[in-house]
Amino acid sequence: MTTEFxxxxxxxxxxxxxxxxxxxxxxxxxxxxxxxxxxxxxxxxIHLSRGKARKVTGINESIHLGTGMEVNxxxxxxxxxxxxxxxxxxxxxxxxxxxxxxxxxxxxxxxYSIKCTRGGSHIVGRSRVESFHFSGLVQTIYTSGDRDxxxxxxxxxxxxxxxxxxxxxxxxTMPVNSISRINAPSTDFKEIREYTVGDDFRNINWKAxxxxxxxxxxxxxxxxxxREGTRRVWLFMDCGRVMASGPSVRDAYEYALQATLGLARxxxxxxxxxxxxxxxxxxxxxxxxxxxxxxxxTNLLLASEMEPDRETLERSVRGMGGHIAGTNPLFIVxxxxxxxxxxxxxxxxxxxxxxxxKRSKIVIMHVGGGxxxxxxxxxxxxxRITELRLLPVISELRRSGSRLITWDxxxxxxxxxxxxxxxxxxx
Amino acid sequence: MSPYSxxxxxxxxxxxxxxxxxVMVLALAIISLLVFTTTGLYGxxxxxxxxxxxxxxxxxxxxxxxxxxxLMVVSVSALSVRRLKAVLYLSTALFIPSALYFSHIDPFxxxxxxxxxxxxxxxxxxxxxxxxxAAIVCGLIFLxxxxxxxxxxxxxxRRGASLDDVIIATRSNLGANLMTxxxxxxxxxxxxxxxxxLSDTGFTADxxxxxxxxxxxxxxxxxxxxxxxxxxxxxxxxxxxxEESGDRIP
Numbered sequence: 001m002t003t004e005f006x007x008x009x010x011x012x013x014x015x016x017x018x019x020x021x022x023x024x025x026x027x028x029x030x031x032x033x034x035x036x037x038x039x040x041x042x043x044x045x046i047h048l049s050r051g052k053a054r055k056v057t058g059i060n061e062s063i064h065l066g067t068g069m070e071v072n073x074x075x076x077x078x079x080x081x082x083x084x085x086x087x088x089x090x091x092x093x094x095x096x097x098x099x100x101x102x103x104x105x106x107x108x109x110x111x112y113s114i115k116c117t118r119g120g121s122h123i124v125g126r127s128r129v130e131s132f133h134f135s136g137l138v139q140t141i142y143t144s145g146d147r148d149x150x151x152x153x154x155x156x157x158x159x160x161x162x163x164x165x166x167x168x169x170x171x172x173t174m175p176v177n178s179i180s181r182i183n184a185p186s187t188d189f190k191e192i193r194e195y196t197v198g199d200d201f202r203n204i205n206w207k208a209x210x211x212x213x214x215x216x217x218x219x220x221x222x223x224x225x226x227r228e229g230t231r232r233v234w235l236f237m238d239c240g241r242v243m244a245s246g247p248s249v250r251d252a253y254e255y256a257l258q259a260t261l262g263l264a265r266x267x268x269x270x271x272x273x274x275x276x277x278x279x280x281x282x283x284x285x286x287x288x289x290x291x292x293x294x295x296x297x298t299n300l301l302l303a304s305e306m307e308p309d310r311e312t313l314e315r316s317v318r319g320m321g322g323h324i325a326g327t328n329p330l331f332i333v334x335x336x337x338x339x340x341x342x343x344x345x346x347x348x349x350x351x352x353x354x355x356x357x358k359r360s361k362i363v364i365m366h367v368g369g370g371x372x373x374x375x376x377x378x379x380x381x382x383x384r385i386t387e388l389r390l391l392p393v394i395s396e397l398r399r400s401g402s403r404l405i406t407w408d409x410x411x412x413x414x415x416x417x418x419x420x421x422x423x424x425x426x427x
Numbered sequence: 428m429s430p431y432s433x434x435x436x437x438x439x440x441x442x443x444x445x446x447x448x449x450v451m452v453l454a455l456a457i458i459s460l461l462v463f464t465t466t467g468l469y470g471x472x473x474x475x476x477x478x479x480x481x482x483x484x485x486x487x488x489x490x491x492x493x494x495x496x497x498l499m500v501v502s503v504s505a506l507s508v509r510r511l512k513a514v515l516y517l518s519t520a521l522f523i524p525s526a527l528y529f530s531h532i533d534p535f536x537x538x539x540x541x542x543x544x545x546x547x548x549x550x551x552x553x554x555x556x557x558x559x560x561a562a563i564v565c566g567l568i569f570l571x572x573x574x575x576x577x578x579x580x581x582x583x584x585r586r587g588a589s590l591d592d593v594i595i596a597t598r599s600n601l602g603a604n605l606m607t608x609x610x611x612x613x614x615x616x617x618x619x620x621x622x623x624x625l626s627d628t629g630f631t632a633d634x635x636x637x638x639x640x641x642x643x644x645x646x647x648x649x650x651x652x653x654x655x656x657x658x659x660x661x662x663x664x665x666x667x668x669x670e671e672s673g674d675r676i677p
Contacts, residue, residue, distance in 0.1 A: 007564060007567060007568075011564070017532070018527070018530035018531070018532050018533075018534070019530060019531035019532045020526065020527070020529050020530040020531070021529060022526050022529040022553075022556070022557055022560060023526055023529075023560075025557065025615060025618070025619050026526075026557075026560045026561060026564050026615075028615045028618065029561055029564045029565060029568075029608075029611050029612060029615050030564060030568060030611075032610075032611035032614050032615055033568055033607055033608055033611040036607050036610060036611055037604075037607055075603060076600065077579065077596045077597070077600055079583060079588070081586075094587065094588070094589055094592075095587070096583070096586055096587045096588045097588065097589070097592055098583055098588045098589075098592040098593050098595075098596045099592070099596060100595060100596040100599035100600065102599065102603070132579060132600075134600050134603045134604060135572065135604060135607065136571075136572060136575040136576075
């Protein structure tokens, strides 16, 4: 408004001072312009409409979002925009549209599709509208919609329960039954021993007692059965910075989540007790079995985030020592190997053996993929060099007695990995 | 920061409009220059400079050379959007002598200068001089709008708006501005014509009549202006401090 008003004022004052009719008349032009421009207001009476308040999708899947806008009043430029959370990537359309609101009513839509790269609940904030008066003489008016949209992104999971490959049930690495003295006896015969107070009368082996002359010696023999032991699996998932590998839309962390959830479901379906520890994140779920446990693990993974490195694997295992000791579980560590993290991993493995004994099985799943595919020969060569740098780490880990499985998600489906490598060969 | 503030240098996202604006400003500068050459001031300057040149042995009109040089300067300046305003100010400066001719109060004469304002007048009809002045005022208003729209458009493109959307919106906006400016010009011209018809004196009206007309029009327009400010300017519905949307983990 300054320019218009100052030119009006200068011309008018000069015109009056010099008694100059021409200047006075010219001064009326900016004044008339201002009056006429202000006869119209900035675009207003705006109504925004958005679809569902909650949308559910999976990782790397696209969903459509949109906002309808109706502007009934004013004249000028209208800017309609949405702000996407960091983790949602715009795939098609635009989250910022610019429209001209003339004399008539303006009805427009803003449609776009987004891809979700990280699980969890993401909030797409309310749509915003900026109304600019066509002359620029009036302040910009800001309006926003009345509700947010929640985009719930579910982790992609591999349900190993529906794998029909017979090798899976026969040869997949399973935890050893732990020794239990208090659980109920199973039907597996263990031995014949002398009766002790508290033994069930039904277990007295009369034939053996008579044959050995026990009746004469007042000694009864009883059949003893194996006690039902628990088969326990501990999943240790790395949530440190090493998992945020490469510039890929989907990094190693997402694949690790997928693997963890797939393994947890698989072992739970095989009547194992599954515990989860997310090291560097510090959150855990103690071993248990059943659907409730599956649900707890799913929720924990859904809410998980990568964290700065603050808790080593060794420290995490030590922290869980009380729950691990005496159970002889199967440990599965899901991580991304690198030369720097090898020492930490070895310390963790040592701690596992220290607490649970030398017989415990340890599997290390190395999530090897996730980076952008190499485009040039130089990049491919760099990739190879990186892989070669890992060789000493891998052989060192093998020497420690653990089993190493390398999973390159870009080249291999998780089901394939389980049915081939996990069920037989280790790489 | 307001999108109109123009802290960043605006980019050229609509070259046809830019060319059109440049042509308009150039045309305006040329018209002002032509009007200036019809004034007494130009005549006096030309005489003095030509006499000086003759003494140096140069036998051509220095005024004509000056006009050519000025045209070149104006053309070069018009290549930059920033200097377009300077070109308009130059046009205003060229127009001032013709406008001052219509003054009833002559400060130069009062202060005892040898040449008074009556020597500055243009030989062209009064209405042409008026239209020249009106075109300069309109040009200034339009250039301001253009600059604002350009800054806004640039800011929108930088924020990720589609170029097509921005071009359509900004062109429509400039069209609306231009229409308002033209209507304002037509209204003022009609008022002027009516005054001329009523008083038969035009821009050389007597002081009492001029004062009466000035006061009446100024009061009328000032009142409507204030009323429009009251009704047209509305406070923003929010202060612009929108909440940031973000991730929420259940």
